[in-house]
Amino acid sequence: MLLPPYLLESIAIRGSEQEARIAQETLRHDAALRAARAVGGARPGAAADAGTPGRANRVIHDARSTETLPGTQVRAEGEPATGDAATDEAYDGLGATWTLFFDAFGRDSLDGRGMQLLGTVHFGQNYANAFWDGQQMVFGDGDGERFNRFTASIDVIGHELTHGVIEFTAGLRYQGQSGALNESISDVFGSLVRQQSRAETAETADWLIGAELFTDLVQGDALRSMIAPGTAYDDPVLGKDPQPAHMDGFVHTTSDNGGVHINSGIPNKAFQLAATALGGNAWERAGQVWFNALTGGQLRPDCDFATFAQLTIDAATAIDAKTQAAVEQAWAAVGVAPGVAEVPATAPLAANTKLHLTRSGGFAGITKERDFELSELSEPDAEGWQRLVGGSELNDLSRVSEMHPDGFVYHVACDQVPLEVQLPEPALPAAVKELFQRTLG
Ligand SMILES: [Zn+2]
Known part of the structure; x- marks a missing residue:
């Protein structure tokens, strides 16, 4: 899920009557989907076809405002643009994500074996979210007030598909620190999809996630900022971006699966710092380090920040001393000591709370x-x-x-x-x- 539950709850409390109703429906839908996934409720008969190795194999469907998946096929690989913005953005975004993983890291699609990339657009009515359901990408059209259609940001597409790559590799548990790493790694590669498609370097990139999602009604630049976590938005209805950029601000909470969309700001900032220190195209050095840590076979489902930091340092050391130093300094700057679990599972609230x-x-x-x-x-x-x-x-x-x-x-x-x-x-x-x-x- 791209939108965290606390953001939808904020709209449900502070938004207009219409918005509150839509936010509540989205929350109910997301909760039902999460519950279904928790008990292994994959849709039967939707297993993706293997595509042609070494080439993207995309198929876009249109749910026509229903919640039936996958919907009617509207564009397959190699077919011309349809003129429907959501369909063509989804097609292009799936392609850009496939290109990043294949060209930069030699990985052929999500499973590494050329799996078909399936996307459904126009999902539900006023559905303000995008998600990877374990089989395919699903995009809502936004709520008609605060959120644009969810295909508008290419990094959102990259983010959701990276959840698929993580499922096929480390399988990071979507809870607590391992869940925040799952979210952060999805932001990292989502941002790299955007940077590569726009030919941006670490210095010229804005490091925003979902910069095109908010309408003019919202006081904010994007859903998250990797360069300055906690500053992406500050809005009367949505509230303020709650992300910390340093372990000093680590948020202990049971909501949002233990703050997976909140504490991901810490490893996000570490990646941005490492990429900027190394300079040039972020996917070439820092991206390679993170990819190697993700796919190297050492990353366990319950990995915490400290262990992930150590794995990225090991991957960096295997490249060269300069890369190692950049990655070590990045984790130090966000207060993560590699290899040492420094955060207890639950911390009591301070007396001055x-x-x-x-x-x-x-x-x-x-x-x-x-x-x-x-x-x-x-x-x-x-x-x-x-x-x-x-x-x-x-x-x-x-x-x-x-x-x-x-x-x-x-x-x-x-x-x-x-x-x-x-x-x-x-x-x-x-x-x-x-x-x-x-x-x-
Ligand atoms: Zn996510």
């Missing part, structure tokens, strides 16, 4: 609110909040809870985690309700 709690709604319309730090509370209450904010319960509760007319509603927000949820009082477990009431006093 700031939280905001509001109780509003209700027949009489009385609002109570409080901004507080955990250190201001009694020890048992501070621990209660740590468990709630550090765990997934609040997010889970907010997803399944119906709003009740005239019922009290709690709003809980925390910038550091990040967390922002609305919870109807009647849906809360008694212990949580009592904690909230004690906190408000």
